[in-house]
Amino acid sequence: MFRDAALVAGKDLRVEWRSRVTINQVAPFAVLVLILFAFALDPDRGVLQQATAGLFWVAVLFSALLAVQRAFAIESVDGNRDALRLSGLDPAGIFLGKASAVALELAGLEALLLVGVVVLYSTTLSGWLLLVTTCVVATIGLAAAGSLYGVLAAGLRVRETLLPLLLLPVVAPVLLGATRAFEAAFGQTTADGWSWVGLLTTFAVIYVAFGVLAFGSLLEES
Amino acid sequence: MTESEATVPAHTGSRTTRLLGLATLVGIAVVLVLGLVVTGPDAVQGDAARLIYLHVPVAVAMNVGFGLTTLGSVMWLWKKSRWWDTVAVSACEVGLVYTGLTLVTGMVWGRPTWGVYWTWDARLTTFSLLFLLYLGYLVVRHLPAETEVRNRRSAYVALLAFVDVPIVYLSVSWWRGLHQSATLSLSSTISGLMLFTLMTGMIVALMGFAWLLIHRFRVAWLEDELDSVGLELAISERRAEAGMTSVNVPATVEAVVR
Numbered sequence: 001m002f003r004d005a006a007l008v009a010g011k012d013l014r015v016e017w018r019s020r021v022t023i024n025q026v027a028p029f030a031v032l033v034l035i036l037f038a039f040a041l042d043p044d045r046g047v048l049q050q051a052t053a054g055l056f057w058v059a060v061l062f063s064a065l066l067a068v069q070r071a072f073a074i075e076s077v078d079g080n081r082d083a084l085r086l087s088g089l090d091p092a093g094i095f096l097g098k099a100s101a102v103a104l105e106l107a108g109l110e111a112l113l114l115v116g117v118v119v120l121y122s123t124t125l126s127g128w129l130l131l132v133t134t135c136v137v138a139t140i141g142l143a144a145a146g147s148l149y150g151v152l153a154a155g156l157r158v159r160e161t162l163l164p165l166l167l168l169p170v171v172a173p174v175l176l177g178a179t180r181a182f183e184a185a186f187g188q189t190t191a192d193g194w195s196w197v198g199l200l201t202t203f204a205v206i207y208v209a210f211g212v213l214a215f216g217s218l219l220e221e222s
Numbered sequence: 223m224t225e226s227e228a229t230v231p232a233h234t235g236s237r238t239t240r241l242l243g244l245a246t247l248v249g250i251a252v253v254l255v256l257g258l259v260v261t262g263p264d265a266v267q268g269d270a271a272r273l274i275y276l277h278v279p280v281a282v283a284m285n286v287g288f289g290l291t292t293l294g295s296v297m298w299l300w301k302k303s304r305w306w307d308t309v310a311v312s313a314c315e316v317g318l319v320y321t322g323l324t325l326v327t328g329m330v331w332g333r334p335t336w337g338v339y340w341t342w343d344a345r346l347t348t349f350s351l352l353f354l355l356y357l358g359y360l361v362v363r364h365l366p367a368e369t370e371v372r373n374r375r376s377a378y379v380a381l382l383a384f385v386d387v388p389i390v391y392l393s394v395s396w397w398r399g400l401h402q403s404a405t406l407s408l409s410s411t412i413s414g415l416m417l418f419t420l421m422t423g424m425i426v427a428l429m430g431f432a433w434l435l436i437h438r439f440r441v442a443w444l445e446d447e448l449d450s451v452g453l454e455l456a457i458s459e460r461r462a463e464a465g466m467t468s469v470n471v472p473a474t475v476e477a478v479v480r
Contacts, residue, residue, distance in 0.1 A: 172351055
């Protein structure tokens with residue numbers, strides 16, 4: 001299963017590296033979202049600094065939508081989906097591979113966005129252990145849930161509009177948990193950030209487990 | 223299921239549903255009298271608290287609806303039973319209507335109590351997310367696809383939404399834990415006639431839910447029948463256009479061979 005996952009993840013990342021869609025399109029989009037937030041919320045009143053955690057994760061969520069859509073768009077052309085199905089790879093491995101590739105791309109985007117909020121919003125990053133742990137578990141959860149809905153929507157003509165409707169309400173707890181954990185890391189609240197990390201971990205575990213069990217069946221349908 | 227073609231009923235009512243519908247109407251009248259006339263106003267909230275006889279029962283029925291959607295989806299995945307699949311989709315639709323009612327009655331109640339229509343209260347927020355989650359289910363469900371594909375796809379969407387519900391609820395109540403106690407203390411101090419009215423309200427809401435569910439189920443079942451019958455009809459029409467007098471497949475094959 002893990003060997004198959006590594007194969008699929010390697011393939012996806014190579015496709016990504018050669019086509020440079022994430023680097024050339026999704027990454028600039030993520031930064032653009034940060035800039036748009038600055039236009040919407042007056043930078044002089046300190047609103048941006050207060051809302052940094054939430055804005056960061058909203059930008060991640062939007063980028064995640066694009067990353068997931070891209071990850072499954074490459075499978076839907078030229079009958080790639082059938083090829084993947086007939087490849088004899090373990091479906092659980094395919095799921096883990098696709099989700100890992102999305103997670104790695106998201107991790108790169110998050111690093112970029114963190115630099116973005118430091119530069120654009122003058123945020124001082126602190127609580128590094130909590131910050132990094134939150135990013136890791138939230139990203140795993142987002143990638144797992146995203147891949148599940150991604151494959152579900154992949155074969156449909158309306159996938160571009162359907163995916164946000166399905167995915168965003170489901171990952172709302174991730175936005176909530178990760179934002180609160182970030183606020184705790186930045187020292188903006190006295191609340192315990194680690195309990196939110198616990199919630200994010202539960203989310204990640206549930207959707208990874210669901211994916212390992214159900215992905216094969218979802219990939220089957222055409 | 224083409225054998226039922228000849229016995230397709232003209233409407234979705236039956237004696238049972240008519241009795242159930244009538245009982246629901248009587249029940250609504252009884253709850254109205256109990257809630258507006260017989261019971262007194264609440265000590266704290268006054269007349270606004272009477273909304274509990276409507277708000278809580280529809281919320282309970284909503285939970286039953288989404289519970290049935292989950293159960294139906296699991297049963298479809300397990301048994302591949304068309305009956306359960308139809309239960310799942312019908313319960314979700316009726317459940318969404320009840321979620322809408324819950325949200326609207328909640329907002330109407332919130333205005334005099336909290337001073338605003340909407341507050342980011344744990345339950346209100348959870349219910350609004352629930353509404354969106356199951357709306358997604360219905361959207362997926364109504365996408366054109368082969369029956370088997372459609373059923374499996376929507377069953378998985380229902381399960382994915384279901385496993386999210388506890389996480390949503392937990393996260394939202396951690397976030398907004400403070401506002402919870404108001405609702406809880408109100409229902410825990412309720413007693414006597416008010417409790418009786420509330421219970422009657424719940425029974426009536428569930429009866430109304432059952433009535434809607436049965437009718438929606440029958441309509442959904444007939445829609446599926448129509449799909450399969452419609453396909454057969456279209457095939458026989460095309461054959462008639464092609465000048466084949468018989469729609470019987472072996473006979474046509476025979477004719478072609480000759």
